[in-house]
Amino acid sequence: MTSPTPPLPSPARNTSFRRTAVIAAAADAALILLFAAIGRDAHQRGEIITGVLATAWPFLAGAAAGWLALRAWRAPLALWPAGVGVWLGTVAVGMLLRAFTGQTVVLPFVIVALLALGVFLLGYRLLAAAALRFRARRRRA
Structure with a gap:
């Protein structure tokens, strides 16, 4: 006897998940670009767009x-594992690539990147979770 196959997700729900993943990935990219822009501005470096x-x-x-490693698109706004994994992957791989390409990698920069990107990449996920909880409570009330 075979077990019944699970129901397929509805197209509306699948579209919603896809949209959330695209928005979260875009938010991650935008916040990383913001981090780079703030850093370049703080150090008064030229070449605004190409430099960033x-x-x-x-x-x-x-x-x-x-x-990719975490398949974060399955729960892109989750703090764990998506948020923490993307944050630590961003910093770890980013610093390795900077080192391999001859860019500066010093302890103070690693610490600043870890803290700033943590606030950015985890912060909006925390805000999104709070907003979703708030909306769910309002629907139940």
């Missing part, structure tokens, strides 16, 4: 690696 992209690309690659 040159600073950001290792971290963007790290975020992509984190997304």
Whole structure:
């Protein structure tokens, strides 16, 4: 006797999940670019657009690696494992790529990147979770 197959997700629900994953990935990328822009501005470096992209690309690659390794699209707004994994992947892979390409990797920068990207990449997920809980409570009331 075979077990029944689970029901397929409805197209509306599947679209909602896909949209959430795209928005979360875009938010991660935008916040990484913001981190790079703030850092470049703090150190008064020229080449605004190309400079920000040159600073950001290792971290963007790290975020992509984190997304792929964890399959974060399954629960992109979850703090654990998606948020923490993407955050740590962003910093770890980003710093390795910076080192391999001759960019600066010093302990103070690693600490600043870890803290700032943690606030950015985990912070919006915490806010999203709070907003979703608030909306769920309002629906029940």
